[in-house]
Amino acid sequence: MTLSKVTLEGLPVYRNEPFTDFAIADNRKAMVDAIAAVKAEFGRTYPLTIGGNKVYTAETIRSVNPGNVDETVGYACKASKAHAEEAMGAALTAFETWKRAGAAERSSYLLRAAKLMRERKHGFSATMILESGKNWVEADVDTAEAIDFLEFYAREAIRLSETNEHRPLVAIPGEANRVEYIPLGVGIVIPPWNFPLAICVGMTAAAIVSGNTVVLKPSSLTPVIAHRFFALMEEVGLPAGVINYLPGSGAEVGDYLTKHPQTRFISFTGSKEVGLRINRLAAETSDGQIWIKRVIAEMGGKDGIVVDETADLDAAAAAIVASAFGFQGQKCSAGSRAIIVDDVYEELVGKIVARTRELEVGLPELDFPSGPVSDPLAFDKIMEYIDIGRGEGNLLVGGHKAEGNGYYIQPTVFSEVSPKARIMQEEIFGPVLAISRAKDYKEAISIYNDTEFGLTGSYYSQDEGRIAYATQEMHCGNLYVNRKCTGALVGVHPFGGFNMSGTDSKAGGYDYLLLFTQAKLVSRKLK
Numbered sequence: 001m002t003l004s005k006v007t008l009e010g011l012p013v014y015r016n017e018p019f020t021d022f023a024i025a026d027n028r029k030a031m032v033d034a035i036a037a038v039k040a041e042f043g044r045t046y047p048l049t050i051g052g053n054k055v056y057t058a059e060t061i062r063s064v065n066p067g068n069v070d071e072t073v074g075y076a077c078k079a080s081k082a083h084a085e086e087a088m089g090a091a092l093t094a095f096e097t098w099k100r101a102g103a104a105e106r107s108s109y110l111l112r113a114a115k116l117m118r119e120r121k122h123g124f125s126a127t128m129i130l131e132s133g134k135n136w137v138e139a140d141v142d143t144a145e146a147i148d149f150l151e152f153y154a155r156e157a158i159r160l161s162e163t164n165e166h167r168p169l170v171a172i173p174g175e176a177n178r179v180e181y182i183p184l185g186v187g188i189v190i191p192p193w194n195f196p197l198a199i200c201v202g203m204t205a206a207a208i209v210s211g212n213t214v215v216l217k218p219s220s221l222t223p224v225i226a227h228r229f230f231a232l233m234e235e236v237g238l239p240a241g242v243i244n245y246l247p248g249s250g251a252e253v254g255d256y257l258t259k260h261p262q263t264r265f266i267s268f269t270g271s272k273e274v275g276l277r278i279n280r281l282a283a284e285t286s287d288g289q290i291w292i293k294r295v296i297a298e299m300g301g302k303d304g305i306v307v308d309e310t311a312d313l314d315a316a317a318a319a320i321v322a323s324a325f326g327f328q329g330q331k332c333s334a335g336s337r338a339i340i341v342d343d344v345y346e347e348l349v350g351k352i353v354a355r356t357r358e359l360e361v362g363l364p365e366l367d368f369p370s371g372p373v374s375d376p377l378a379f380d381k382i383m384e385y386i387d388i389g390r391g392e393g394n395l396l397v398g399g400h401k402a403e404g405n406g407y408y409i410q411p412t413v414f415s416e417v418s419p420k421a422r423i424m425q426e427e428i429f430g431p432v433l434a435i436s437r438a439k440d441y442k443e444a445i446s447i448y449n450d451t452e453f454g455l456t457g458s459y460y461s462q463d464e465g466r467i468a469y470a471t472q473e474m475h476c477g478n479l480y481v482n483r484k485c486t487g488a489l490v491g492v493h494p495f496g497g498f499n500m501s502g503t504d505s506k507a508g509g510y511d512y513l514l515l516f517t518q519a520k521l522v523s524r525k526l527k
C-alpha cells in the first residue's frame with residue numbers, strides 16, 4: 001500500500017473484526033500454541049522507548065500472571081521524572097514533522113498495524129490471557145476491538161480531512177471558506193489495565209492519526225501487552241517519537257506529565273478517583289503554559305440491568321450473569337446491579353443463581369469461564385466489599401476466595417439489597433452482583449438512575465410503551481434494550497458515559513477524533 005494513496009473510496013467498507021470460534025479444533029490448537037509461545041518469552045525485560053531510543057533502567061515493574069502468581073510475564077523498565085521530561089522533548093520534536101503528514105499517510109500506519117495484528121491475533125490474545133487473566137473469548141474480543149479501532153480511526157481521520165466535501169459550509173459570494181481539523185500537540189495517553197490492548201490501542205491510535213504525538217504511560221499491571229502494541233507500531237515504520245513508551249508510577253510520572261506546561265491534552269481511561277485528580281491537576285496552569293489543557297477522561301461505572309414483568313426472564317438472567325461476571329466483573333460496563341420488579345423477582349433471582357453456580361473458576365490459560373482478579377489490592381478491596389455486602393443483603397452464591405495460585409474470588413450474588421446500600425452505589429470492579437427489588441418498572445428505573453455514575457444500562461421488557469419510557473428516562477451513555485450491558489462494538493455502539501463516568505467521549509464513534517483536534521476556519525476573499 002502506498003502511503004499517500006489511501007483514500008476512503010479505495011478502502012474496503014469498515015466491518016467489525018469477527019470473533020474466533022473456539023469450538024473449532026484448529027482454533028483451539030492455534031491458541032494453545034500462542035500461549036506456549038508467549039510463555040517462552042516470559043521474564044524478558046522491556047525498555048522504555050523515548051524518541052526511538054531504548055532505555056534500560058535499574059528499577060523495573062514486574063508484570064505478574066494474576067492466575068499463577070509464581071509466573072513473571074515480563075519486566076517493564078520504570079521511568080523517572082527525568083525520563084518523562086525526555087519523552088516530552090522527543091514528542092515535541094516529532095510533532096513538528098508528524099503534524100504535517102497528511103491524514104492518508106498517518107492512517108496508513110494504522111491500517112498496516114491492523115493487518116499484522118489480525119495475522120498475529122492469537123499472540124496478542126495469549127499475552128492478555130497470561131498478563132490480565134482474561135479467558136480466551138474475552139481476550140479474543142479485546143484483540144478484535146483493538147483491530148477495529150485501528151481500522152475505524154484510520155478511516156475517520158481521512159473522513160475528517162475531507163470534511164469540507166462532505167459537510168460544506170454555507171456559501172456566500174466573494175469568499176471561499178473551509179474548516180480544517182488540525183492536531184493539538186503532545187498528549188499523554190493513560191489507559192487502564194482491564195482492556196489492556198483495545199483501549200490502549202484505541203486511545204493511542206486516535207491521538208496519533210489526528211496528527212498529535214504522545215507519551216504512552218501504560219498501566220503498571222499490563223505493560224507487556226502495551227509493549228507488544230508499541231513494538232508493532234515500530235515494525236510498521238511509525239516515525240520515532242510519535243509514540244513514546246513510558247511505563248512508570250502514576251503518582252510520579254503521571255502527575256509530572258499531567259502538570260507539564262507543554263502537555264496539550266491528557267487522554268485518560270480509568271477510575272473516577274484518578275480521573276478527577278487528573279482533571280484537577282490539568283486545570284491548574286503551569287508557568288509557561290499557553291493553552292487550556294484538554295482532558296478526555298473515561299471513568300468508572302455502576303451499571304445495571306432493569307427487568308420488568310413482561311420480560312423474557314431466561315434471556316434477562318443470561319444477560320445479567322454475563323454482564324456481572326464476564327471478565328470477573330472487571331469492566332467499566334459490568335452490570336453489577338440488577339433491579340427487578342416484584343412480580344418476577346423470585347423467579348428471576350432463582351434463574352440468576354442457577355446460572356451463576358455454573359461458572360467454574362480456574363486458570364485463564366485453560367479457558368475457565370471465570371478467572372482471577374487483577375492484583376492483591378483489587379482482591380482485598382473486593383473481599384472487603386463482600387464483607388460489606390453480608391451486612392447489606394442476603395448472600396445467595398459465592399462470598400469467598402476461590403482455589404488457585406492467584407487472585408481468585410467466587411462469583412458472588414447478594415439479593416434484597418437496598419438501593420442506597422454501598423454495594424449498590426460504589427464501583428466494586430469485581431465478581432459481585434447486587435440485586436434490588438422494585439414495586440414496578442418506574443421505581444426500578446428510578447433506582448437504576450440513583451447513582452453518581454451513568455455509563456451503561458439495559459432494560460428488559462416486551463412492552464413497547466415501557467421500552468419508550470426507559471429509553472427516555474434511563475440516564476446513561478450506553479443504553480441497551482433486551483441485550484446485555486457489556487460488549488460495545490466499535491462503530492456500532494460509540495462508547496462513553498455521563499456524570500462521574502466521564503466526559504462521554506464516545507470512543508469508536510464519529511465524534512471521537514474531534515476530541516484530538518482543533519478546528520481552524522480559513523476564509524479567503526475572492527477577487
Ligand SMILES: NC(=O)c1ccc[n+]([C@@H]2O[C@H](COP(=O)([O-])OP(=O)(O)OC[C@H]3O[C@@H](n4cnc5c(N)ncnc54)[C@H](O)[C@@H]3O)[C@@H](O)[C@H]2O)c1
Nearest residue numbers: 191192193218219250251254255270271274298299300332
Ligand atoms: N469508561 C470507560 O471507558 C472505562 C474503560 C475501562 C476502564 N474504566 C475504568 O477504569 C478503572 C479500572 O482501571 P484501572 O484500575 O487501570 O484504573 P486506575 O485509575 O487505577 O488507573 C488507570 C491508569 O491511570 C494511571 N494512573 C494512576 N495514578 C495516576 C496519576 N496520578 N496520574 C496519571 N495516571 C495515573 C494508572 O497507572 C493506569 O495507567 C475502573 O474504574 C473502570 O470502570 C473505564
Ligand SMILES: N[C@@H](CCC=O)C(=O)O
Nearest residue numbers: 331332333486487488495
Ligand atoms: N467497551 C467495553 C467496556 C470497557 C470498559 O471496561 C464494553 O462495552 O463492555
